[in-house]
Amino acid sequence: MSLNFHPDSGSSLWIQNLIHGLSGLTIRAKHPVYCNSSPFQKIEVFDTYSFGLILCLGGSIVMTEHDSDTYHEMIVHPPMLMHTSPQKICIIGGGDGGCLREVLKHDTVKSVVIVDIDKMVKETVERYFPLQAEGFKDNRTNFIYDDGYHYLKTCEEKFDIIIVDSYDPAGPVQSLESHDFHRVVSMCLSPNGIAVFQTDSPITRGNFLTNTFQSVTPFFEEKRAYICSMRSFPEGICSFLACGAKSDLENFDQKRYETIAEQCTYYNSDIHTGAFLLPQYVKLLLR
Incomplete structure (x- = not known):
């Protein structure tokens, strides 16, 4: 993805989030709020009319005030509720705090390790997205600044859930797409652990x-792809892949769902079921 900025004759700023320069999403911004560069990527915050504040990393929109709940709820709650009792969680990426916020809604959680290579992302979120950053203060949270692949490769802990919230091939940690990274993730899971990508x-x-x-x-051994619709994605749809060595990915803990239901704005038990009902073109991608 790439961002382009176009002022119009009325002095408005239009942000184009483009896919391969051919199609994408256009958002009208009120004004830039913040722009800086870390050792790894450009970090920008804009105030917009339809999405509130948006966070852009390396030329891609990664979080908005008004619809990022959808993404974070969908990457977190399906695997968390597939597991019988997720206690130790690892989030690779996730410096925006959104996944952490959703993970901490589950009362089974005893510890969360967040591994993000870019300290300035966390600092930016703490300054401009304080609600997203609340989980950073939780005493169950341990924030580690490192390459996710390197951290897991040298880690001796086993996790019940590993959430890989990083995918941009042009981003600062391209190793998170490698075959060996997937092997390392599998080695760091507990026997009934679940990873989601x-x-x-x-x-x-x-x-x-x-x-x-x-x-x-x-x-x-077990793999299940699922999808969700999301307005701030240029294509309107995002996919995820849940994986487990011995886990029953058909499992859904209704009782634990009921403890988080009122805290969710998008996710519910029907959405959980429907997310795994894939269009035919997605099924063909998995053959």
């Missing part, structure tokens, strides 16, 4: 979902 849009990056599915297959 964000696999982008099946419309414009269907090959990414296919490649990820094929790459994880030697390491995970």
Whole structure:
């Protein structure tokens, strides 16, 4: 993805989030709020009319005030509720705090490790998205600044859930798409552990979902892809891949769902079921 900025004759700023320069999403911004560069990527915050504040990393929109709940709820709650009792969680990426916020809604959670290479992302979120950053203060949270692949490769802990909230091939940690990374993830899971990978849009990056599915297959017996609709994605749809070595990915803990239901704005038990009912073109990507 790439961002382009176009002022119109009325002095409005239009942000174009483009896919391969051919199609995408256009958002009208009120004004830029923040712009800086870390050692890894450009970091920008804009105030917009329809999405509130938006966070852009390396030329891609990664979070908005008004619809990022959808993404974070869908990458977190399906695997969390597939597991019988998720206690130790690892989030690879996730410096925006959104996944952490959703994970901490589950009362089974005893510890969360967040691994993000870019300290300035966390600092930016703490300044401009304080609600997203609340989980950083939780005493169950341990924030580690490192390459996710390197951290897991040297980690001796086992996790019940590993959430890989990083996918941008042009981003600062391209190793998170490698075959060996998927092997390392599988080695860091507890016996009934579940990993979930964000696999982008099946419309414009269907090959990414296919490649990820094929790459994880030697390491995970169980795999289930699922999707959600999301307005701030240029294609309107995002996909995920849940994986487990011995886990029952058909499981859904209704009682635990009821403890988080009122805290969710998008996710519910019907959405959970429907997310796994894939369009035919997505099923074909998984053959």
